[in-house]
Amino acid sequence: MDRASPVPLYFQLARQLEQAIEDGALTPGSLLGNEIELAARLGLSRPTVRQAIRSLVDKGLLVRRRGVGTQVVHTGVTRPLELSSLYDDMAAAGLHPGTRVLHNARAQAPPEVTAALGLPETAQVAVVHRLRLSRGEPVAYLCNYLPGDLLELPTGALESSGLYALMRRHGITLHSAQQSVGARAGTAEECDLLGEPAGAALLTVRRISYDDRGRPVEYGAHVYRASRYAFEFRLLVRG
Incomplete structure (x- = not known):
């Protein structure tokens, strides 16, 4: 993440995750974990991670599953x-x-x-x-x-x-x-x-x-x- 960039951190994270899905690094069924785990792992705030995930859920690339976390659905x-x-x-x-x-x-x-x-x-x-x-x-x-x-x-x-x-x-x-x-x-x-x-x-x-x-x-x-x-x-x- 480039914290000096004018591009919001949530957008940078969403784009990196989307690129990983498109490239096949994150395959359908891959688990990203929940927001708290992701925020701790990436050194970001929970609202930043939540906003990035929400944008990819809206695109149909991720899905939230209760008790499981965030999961890759497919590559469009x-x-x-x-x-x-x-x-x-x-x-x-x-x-x-x-x-x-x-x-x-x-x-x-x-x-x-x-x-x-x-x-x-x-x-x-x-x-x-x-x-x-x-x-x-x-x-x-x-x-x-x-x-x-x-x-x-x-x-x-x-x-x-x-x-x-x-x-x-x-x-x-x-x-x-x-x-x-x-x-x-x-x-x-x-x-x-x-x-x-x-x-x-x-x-x-x-x-x-x-x-x-x-x-x-x-x-x-x-x-x-x-x-x-x-x-x-x-x-x-x-x-």
Whole structure:
């Protein structure tokens, strides 16, 4: 702690704890002890420690448990709003992404999908449902649809890599996407897969991705745990 800094001590402590959680030095389930123990260990006042902990509890990174102390809950995922895969973003952030492929087959696409991909109504598409994990914790339930003749999608490859990385390896160059972000109560199946209570609020994303020839190559319908995930925007003033 830099006591000569104009930055408040509680903020310095909160940032150091948050960085330790993001880096994996403090893993989910780690105990920090109670406020009195922490204050004594760090040489800080109890109100300073309490304020730092409260700020991380409000962010969903810590939880107070009676008779136990303060415990790390999870590492959240903050994702920049750009055309990239969740797998690649998590790997770059050191969040140890994992994947469970729940469904991987060819099927006739629903009308919403064929319209988005510019395909005939009777077209067969690749349908892939995956559960994305961070350090073993579910973060997102991803449903993707691709033109059936675009590329092969082996289940093993989908479990060890991101979808966009597979597309790049097959010579598909992604150029742009049309995306909408929303929120709704999760279905029973979604909440069960994501480890959320029934009816929990989930973030939703619908995305149509295009290659460098302007061809729609992917339609995604994804849901994310609001308690584990956030989008990051950069806003500019229009002159």
